[in-house]
Amino acid sequence: xxxxxxxxxxEASEPAHYHDLPACLDTAxxxxxxxxxxxxxxxxxxxxxxxxxDGRPRVRVVILRGCDPASxxxxxxxxRRSDKFAELARxxxxxxxxxxxxxxxxxxxxxxxxxxxxxxxxxxxxxASRRFSRICYGVEPAPGVAIADGGGFxxxxxxxxxxxxxxxxxxxxxxxxxxEFLYLASAGHRRARFSFGDxxxxxxxxxxxxxx
Ligand SMILES: Cc1cc2nc3c(=O)[nH]c(=O)nc-3n(C[C@H](O)[C@H](O)[C@H](O)COP(=O)(O)O)c2cc1C
Numbered sequence: 001x002x003x004x005x006x007x008x009x010x011e012a013s014e015p016a017h018y019h020d021l022p023a024c025l026d027t028a029x030x031x032x033x034x035x036x037x038x039x040x041x042x043x044x045x046x047x048x049x050x051x052x053x054d055g056r057p058r059v060r061v062v063i064l065r066g067c068d069p070a071s072x073x074x075x076x077x078x079x080r081r082s083d084k085f086a087e088l089a090r091x092x093x094x095x096x097x098x099x100x101x102x103x104x105x106x107x108x109x110x111x112x113x114x115x116x117x118x119x120x121x122x123x124x125x126x127x128a129s130r131r132f133s134r135i136c137y138g139v140e141p142a143p144g145v146a147i148a149d150g151g152g153f154x155x156x157x158x159x160x161x162x163x164x165x166x167x168x169x170x171x172x173x174x175x176x177x178x179x180e181f182l183y184l185a186s187a188g189h190r191r192a193r194f195s196f197g198d199x200x201x202x203x204x205x206x207x208x209x210x211x212x
Contacts (some may be wrong), residue, residue: 017183017190021207024181024192028107029069031100032194036067036074043107046098048076048172050087050113050191054129058087064098065171070202074101077133080170081114081142088113094174098202104184109176125171137165175199181210 016023019055046203049059067077075097077083088094101105116122126134138156147153154163176196183190187212194204 015180015183017192018185021192021209024183024190025179025204025207027105028179028181029067031103031105032074032107033067033069035064035098040046042100042102043098048084048094049095049097051091051093052082052087052151053084053090058084058173060084060132062176066173071080071199072111072196072202073111073122074174074176075125076172076174077129078170078172079137079139079143079168081168083144083146083174084172088172089115093173096125096174106184107180108180108182109174109180111174114173116173119170121173122169122171126169129169131162134165134169137168138162142168157188179204188212 007177015027017027029041031041035041036047040042044062044064045061047059048062049057052058058068062076062078064074066073070163072122091112094111096109096111097106097163102114116125135155138161140154141147156165178196179194181190181194191212193208193210196203197205
């Protein structure tokens with residue numbers, strides 16, 4: 001037996017987030033932070049949703065490149081010429097969803113996206129990117145342009161051409177406003193929601209269990 005933060009005893013085989021609300025938030029941020037650094041993590045490739053220019057939902061997989069639980073910020077990279085960039089420039093509302101089937105944990109984040117193209121955030125992200133990742137930003141024609149056949153595009157090969165892709169590179173930083181945690185368990189699922197207030201605060205202003 002072990003103690004959770006409310007002092008209640010529970011079976012040690014049950015994870016802390018089964019009974020303990022703060023532990024749900026800790027687990028969520030730990031998994032997101034691992035997702036940003038560990039390519040084998042299921043949280044490495046979450047789904048990011050935006051509001052389409054026609055008002056309809058748009059969703060796609062992105063690679064999680066950064067996560068700072070203290071500031072509630074997450075980061076992914078994209079091409080400035082992509083639809084999602086135009087969508088987020090028009091409407092910064094964004095949702096991010098990750099699911100780890102082995103851990104049976106889903107995390108859903110809703111927040112605001114800021115687009116970084118020519119500032120230190122973008123420079124640092126570009127500098128930390130591997131050559132293999134940088135190549136994508138030199139694709140011609142631009143992402144999403146219709147082409148006559150599947151191979152009808154060109155990727156840069158020479159270093160100067162690859163580095164010219166910096167002009168198309170953007171870092172998207174998400175500031176989480178709400179985080180929802182869902183843990184699937186045969187004995188009963190656990191669902192929790194956290195809402196955040198002041199941008200500088202990592203502590204939620206509201207935390208509650210939800211019926212699953
Ligand atoms: C595993 C995986 C990882 C991806 N990572 C990214 C990414 O980090 N950034 C990105 O812009 N697109 C990424 N994509 C491609 C997007 O899912 C999407 O197809 C593309 O960006 C076009 O989206 P848009 O038209 O909504 O802009 C990834 C796709 C897969 C399957």
